[in-house]
Every structure is written in C-alpha cells, then in structure tokens.
Amino acid sequence: MTDVAAWPAASSAMAPVPYRVRARSVENFESATVWLEPIEQRVASPLPGQFMMLYAFGVGEIAMSVSGVPSSADGTIAHTIRSVGAVSKALHDADAGTVVGVRGPFGTDWGLESCVGRDLVIVAGGCGLAPVRPVIVQALARRSGFGRVVLVAGSRTPEQFLFRDEAEGWTQNPRLDAELIVDAAGPGWQWQIGLVTEPLRRLTVDPRRTTAMICGPEPMMRFSALALMEHGLAANDIRVSLERNMQCGIGWCGHCQLGPLLLCRDGPVVGYDVAAPLLQVKEL
Amino acid sequence: MTSAVIDATGLQQLVSTLIEHGYKVVGPTLSDNAIVLAELKSADDLPQGWGVDVGPGRYRLRRRDDDALFGHSAGPQSWKQFLHPPRQRVWSSDGAQPEEPPRYAFIGVRACDLSAIQILNGVLGVGAHADRGFVSRLRRIFVVAVNCTEPGGLCFCASMGTGPQVGPGYDLALTERIDANGRRYLVDVGSDAGSDVLATLPHRDAEQDEIHSARTDVSAAAERMGRQMPDGDLRELLVASRESPRWDDVASRCLTCGNCTMVCPTCFCTSTEDVTDLAGDHAERWMNWASCYEFDFTYIHGGTVRQSGESRYRHWITHKLGTWHDQFGSTGCVGCGRCIAWCPTGIDITEEMNALAGLADDGFRERPDPGDADD
Numbered sequence: 001m002t003d004v005a006a007w008p009a010a011s012s013a014m015a016p017v018p019y020r021v022r023a024r025s026v027e028n029f030e031s032a033t034v035w036l037e038p039i040e041q042r043v044a045s046p047l048p049g050q051f052m053m054l055y056a057f058g059v060g061e062i063a064m065s066v067s068g069v070p071s072s073a074d075g076t077i078a079h080t081i082r083s084v085g086a087v088s089k090a091l092h093d094a095d096a097g098t099v100v101g102v103r104g105p106f107g108t109d110w111g112l113e114s115c116v117g118r119d120l121v122i123v124a125g126g127c128g129l130a131p132v133r134p135v136i137v138q139a140l141a142r143r144s145g146f147g148r149v150v151l152v153a154g155s156r157t158p159e160q161f162l163f164r165d166e167a168e169g170w171t172q173n174p175r176l177d178a179e180l181i182v183d184a185a186g187p188g189w190q191w192q193i194g195l196v197t198e199p200l201r202r203l204t205v206d207p208r209r210t211t212a213m214i215c216g217p218e219p220m221m222r223f224s225a226l227a228l229m230e231h232g233l234a235a236n237d238i239r240v241s242l243e244r245n246m247q248c249g250i251g252w253c254g255h256c257q258l259g260p261l262l263l264c265r266d267g268p269v270v271g272y273d274v275a276a277p278l279l280q281v282k283e284l
Numbered sequence: 285m286t287s288a289v290i291d292a293t294g295l296q297q298l299v300s301t302l303i304e305h306g307y308k309v310v311g312p313t314l315s316d317n318a319i320v321l322a323e324l325k326s327a328d329d330l331p332q333g334w335g336v337d338v339g340p341g342r343y344r345l346r347r348r349d350d351d352a353l354f355g356h357s358a359g360p361q362s363w364k365q366f367l368h369p370p371r372q373r374v375w376s377s378d379g380a381q382p383e384e385p386p387r388y389a390f391i392g393v394r395a396c397d398l399s400a401i402q403i404l405n406g407v408l409g410v411g412a413h414a415d416r417g418f419v420s421r422l423r424r425i426f427v428v429a430v431n432c433t434e435p436g437g438l439c440f441c442a443s444m445g446t447g448p449q450v451g452p453g454y455d456l457a458l459t460e461r462i463d464a465n466g467r468r469y470l471v472d473v474g475s476d477a478g479s480d481v482l483a484t485l486p487h488r489d490a491e492q493d494e495i496h497s498a499r500t501d502v503s504a505a506a507e508r509m510g511r512q513m514p515d516g517d518l519r520e521l522l523v524a525s526r527e528s529p530r531w532d533d534v535a536s537r538c539l540t541c542g543n544c545t546m547v548c549p550t551c552f553c554t555s556t557e558d559v560t561d562l563a564g565d566h567a568e569r570w571m572n573w574a575s576c577y578e579f580d581f582t583y584i585h586g587g588t589v590r591q592s593g594e595s596r597y598r599h600w601i602t603h604k605l606g607t608w609h610d611q612f613g614s615t616g617c618v619g620c621g622r623c624i625a626w627c628p629t630g631i632d633i634t635e636e637m638n639a640l641a642g643l644a645d646d647g648f649r650e651r652p653d654p655g656d657a658d659d
Contacts, residue, residue, distance in 0.1 A: 008379030
C-alpha cells in the first residue's frame with residue numbers, strides 16, 4: 001500500500017476516518033492483528049461483536065469485526081484480518097505507521113451485559129475466534145459475573161488456529177473450560193481432533209441458565225446450534241454472528257440483506273430463533 | 285383552502301415563476317421516443333398531445349387526439365435519479381465537499397411517484413444514519429403533483445393504495461381538464477410554499493361542479509386499472525412462498541438483467557466504488573446504483589450467496605412487497621408498472637404475485653410456518 005498521509009476530516013457517513021496502525025502482530029501464515037489508533041478524529045468505541053468498515057487507501061473497504069477489547073482511554077481498535085482478497089491483503093500487510101480508514105462501529109453486539117449471572121458457551125470456528133475473542137477477554141476480566149464459561153474453538157488445522165498461544169493459555173486457565181479442536185492435526189498438536197460439534201455434544205449444560213455465542217462458517221454455526229438445542233437450549237438463547245456482503249454498513253446499500261434482516265443494522269449478531277428459519281432457505 | 289383553476293397561460297407562468305425563484309425545474313419531455321424527465325426551460329417543453337401505449341415488455345409513444353400535457357403514464361425514469369443520483373461522490377481524499385445540490389421543482393409527479401419519494405425517504409432519509417445528501421435534496425424540492433384521470437396500461441396504484449389521487453407531500457396538485465372550453469388545471473394547494481406560488485399566478489376559485497367532476501374522474505380512474513395484487517397480506521404470502529415452485533417458472537423467463545430495479549422508483553441499492561488517480565495519491569469514494577440481480581451483489585469470501593436466477597428474482601419481489609415492511613415499515617411497491625413495461629421478457633409483478641397466491645391457496649400455506657421449525 002502506498003504511504004499516505006492522513007486526509008482531511010469529512011462529514012459524510014461514507015467518509016473513512018484516518019487512523020494509524022500502531023502495532024501489527026502476525027497471528028499465523030494468513031492472519032495478522034492490527035491495532036489502530038486515532039490520528040485526530042475518533043470514532044465511538046466498538047462493542048464486542050460489532051464491526052467496523054476498514055479502508056485500505058486507494059484499494060477498497062471491507063467489513064471487519066473487532067477482535068480486541070477497545071481501550072476507551074486511547075481509542076485503539078484491534079482487528080484480526082485474514083488475507084483473502086485485495087483489500088484484506090492490503091490491511092493484513094499494513095505495517096505500523098500505515099494510515100488506514102475506519103468507519104463505525106456498526107451493527108449489533110454480543111450483548112454480554114445481558115448474560116450476567118448466566119453460564120456462557122462460546123463456540124468459534126476458524127477466523128470466527130476473532131469476533132468472540134473480546135467476549136472471552138471481557139468474561140475473564142469480570143469472571144465472578146458469570147457462572148460457567150465454556151469455550152469450544154475449532155480450526156481446520158493447527159497452523160490456521162488464531163491466537164494460538166493465548167488459546168493454549170485458556171486451556172490451562174482454571175476459570176475457563178476451553179477445548180481446542182482441529183479437523184486435521186499435525187505434529188505437536190496436543191488437543192482434540194474433530195469438529196466443534198463433538199465436544200458440544202459431550203457438554204453438560206443447564207439449558208435454563210446458559211447463553212451460547214457462536215461465530216464461524218454458516219454450516220458450523222447451524223450444527224453447533226443444533227447440538228446445543230439438543231441439550232435443551234432455546235433458540236433465542238443462542239446468538240450467531242452472520243456474514244453477508246457489506247458495502248455501506250449503514251443500511252443504504254442493500255447488499256447485506258438476509259430475508260427481513262439488514263445485517264449491518266439488525267446483525268451481525270442475531271438470535272438463532274431469528275436466524276434459523278432464514279439460514280435453512282437456500283440462497284435467501 | 286378551496287381549489288383554484290389556472291389555464292394554459294397559468295401553467296406557463298407556473299414554470300417560469302419557479303425558474304425565477306431559482307428552482308431547477310424538471311418535468312416530462314419528449315426525447316428518444318419516450319417521455320423523459322429533463323430540465324424544463326418553459327412549459328413548452330412539456331409533451332403536448334402525447335400519450336403512451338404500454339404493455340409487458342412494451343413502451344411506445346402515441347399521438348393523442350387532444351393537447352394534454354400530462355396524458356401519459358410513467359416513463360422509464362423516476363424522480364429517484366434526482367434525489368438519489370445514479371452516481372455520487374461521497375468522499376474525496378483532498379477534502380473536497382460535495383457540491384450544493386440544486387433546488388429542484390418537479391412538475392408532473394404522479395400519486396405513485398409521490399408515494400415512492402416518501403418510501404425512499406423511509407429508507408435513506410431517516411434512522412440512525414440518514415443520508416444527508418438525500419435529505420438536503422429532498423428538503424428543498426417543490427412538488428407540482430398531477431392527479432391521474434386515465435390510468436396507463438400497466439398501472440395498479442389503486443391496488444397498492446398510492447393513487448390515482450395524490451396523497452400528502454405536494455406543494456401544488458394539478459388535475460388536467462380538457463373540454464370544448466380548452467385546457468385548464470384544477471389546482472389544490474398542499475403547502476404554504478404552494479400557496480405563495482399560486483398567488484403569483486392568474487387564477488380563479490374553482491366552481492363546485494368543476495371540483496366534483498375532476499374528483500369523479502380521478503376516482504373513476506381507480507376502477508379502470510387492469511391489474512391488481514392478490515388480496516391478503518403480501519408479506520405473509522411471500523414468507524410462505526420461500527420454497528414455492530413458482531420461482532423456477534419465473535426464472536425460466538427472467539434474464540436477471542436488472543431493468544426492473546433500474547426503473548423502479550424505490551429500488552435504492554448501491555455499490556461502493558473506491559477509485560484513485562493513476563499516481564495513487566488521490567482517492568475518491570463513489571456510491572453507484574446497483575441491482576440485486578447482479579451476480580456478485582451478494583459476493584462474500586467463498587462465493588456468491590444468490591447464484592441462481594430463481595433466488596435473485598425471489599429476493600427482488602420479496603424485498604419489494606414483503607421484507608421492505610420488516611426493514612422500513614412500508615411496502616416498496618407503488619404500483620407504477622414500470623418494471624412490467626421495461627422487463628425485456630414482460631414479467632409482470634402482479635401476475636407473479638397472483639400465481640404465488642394461487643399456489644399458496646392450493647396448499648402452500650398448509651406447510652408449517654418456517655418460523656416454527658427448529659432447524
């Protein structure tokens with residue numbers, strides 16, 4: 001990406017606000033976390049589960065969930081970005097000092113506040129660990145506010161696992177029941193092999209006092225929700241984070257529709273009672 | 285306030301007065317073998333004595349046997365191109381602000397299209413993130429609406445509850461009257477701005493029988509529309525029809541060209557385009573009209589969500605008549621019939637809805653509500 005200076009502030013809701021990459025950390029061979037700090041103008045702090053529109057200067061803009069707990073002190077926002085297309089590659093590659101654009105925060109959040117006093121089951125698949133990471137961090141930070149906290153995090157391979165060191169730390173943390181699982185293991189993998197639904201089926205949960213939060217590929221979310229509903233969880237106690245094409249983030253462009261939902265506004269976090277009948281219709 | 289009457293000279297003066305007031309006056313003109321919305325320099329630019337013959341996939345001008353200026357139904361364009369332009373620069377890295385939009389005066393806004401403007405406002409003009417460009421353009425318009433006394437060949441506004449009598453939102457509303465005494469206009473005032481403009485025109489109070497006969501002709505037009513939507517709750521019908529066999533049928537005729545979305549007065553979808561100059565130092569963001577029929581409209585990493593023609597037609601009609609209610613609290617269809625005329629294969633939104641209703645009556649609604657399923 002070209003070296004660009006911050007650009008002047010603009011009033012349009014479609015105008016990116018210049019932020020600077022304060023630090024960058026490689027997560028794995030395809031993903032990196034970037035910490036973005038405001039230069040002058042500052043956007044509101046995103047809640048876990050919400051997303052920002054991130055702009056790589058001259059390349060384009062994509063929707064990206066926040067992967068860190070925003071520090072309200074300095075306004076830094078963390079995103080963990082997997083390089084899959086032109087824009088995500090440019091953002092993934094952005095070194096410290098690079099100026100990028102942000103808009104947001106947009107959409108619904110995980111609603112952790114509404115789960116105080118309840119058990120949490122957090123299920124993540126692949127990059128889906130990034131949007132739920134702030135929930136795990138926040139739940140651990142105020143651990144006494146919740147009952148049992150379960151994390152089931154899956155990935156295709158150990159190499160693709162996000163936050164690998166942190167996740168391994170979670171498995172050792174007595175305040176968290178964390179299970180890591182990969183489809184196909186490799187040398188040095190000490191945790192489980194299989195799909196996230198397997199540990200979910202073995203789980204003992206009290207369905208009346210449990211809220212689940214699931215983020216990952218759609219089939220993984222459907223089967224995870226099904227496994228939890230077999231334990232007696234009500235669909236509206238299961239929250240999923242849905243992904244669709246997003247171009248504006250503010251309900252103008254129409255691309256992110258899923259049936260009655262504008263996912264930039266009514267999502268990305270949606271109750272499974274709402275999502276299930278929509279996800280079961282092919283190409284809705 | 286009672287209704288007034290202006291004659292052909294009064295209409296001339298209406299256009300010139302609005303121009304003098306600084307408005308960019310836009311109305312129907314004759315161009316490229318169609319009724320085209322364009323800037324009027326005077327009322328002489330209005331299409332005098334022209335009507336249109338429309339049918340599914342068909343639009344032809346025809347000569348009328350009178351000198352009516354508003355004796356034609358909807359053309360290929362609507363007012364959305366002025367309020368929600370096809371291409372807009374929404375950001376520039378050099379800090380350039382968008383140009384001050386013109387103050388538009390719209391001449392000849394039909395009931396359906398006035399309703400469409402309000403529906404667009406419900407999408408873009410309200411909520412947590414109102415489109416300020418849209419709002420500033422909308423707030424400054426002056427609307428001269430026109431009641432319809434003869435429906436076009438594809439109109440179904442009566443069925444959608446939007447016409448043929450114009451609803452609120454106009455500054456002045458005209459009803460064109462032509463008889464042995466010539467051409468004149470019954471004028472209803474809808475705002476103070478309208479009242480002020482009328483005061484500058486030569487006019488007289490309308491006689492009771494003039495008002496009565498104009499209203500009667502407008503009401504009668506409602507009875508002469510050849511199309512209507514099925515009875516019942518269209519939103520529910522579309523929810524129940526998500527797996528209808530009709531989608532396969534309509535997809536065999538739909539070219540997924542997107543014409544229906546371009547001519548629709550309420551279709552608002554856009555795509556964001558980020559561009560740079562050759563050196564890469566200057567960047568701009570543009571918002572361009574898009575269509576849900578484009579193959580990559582729903583592209584996400586891993587592929588396009590709505591790949592089949594079935595799913596794209598289903599999305600369009602379901603959004604227009606069903607999920608628009610969920611998202612914006614109103615229907616997205618005003619019954620103007622443009623999508624029928626400009627569909628290259630003549631797909632008729634009312635025929636498709638009636639077919640869906642027929643299939644639903646034949647047992648589709650017997651199926652369990654998908655909302656009750658747990659998977």
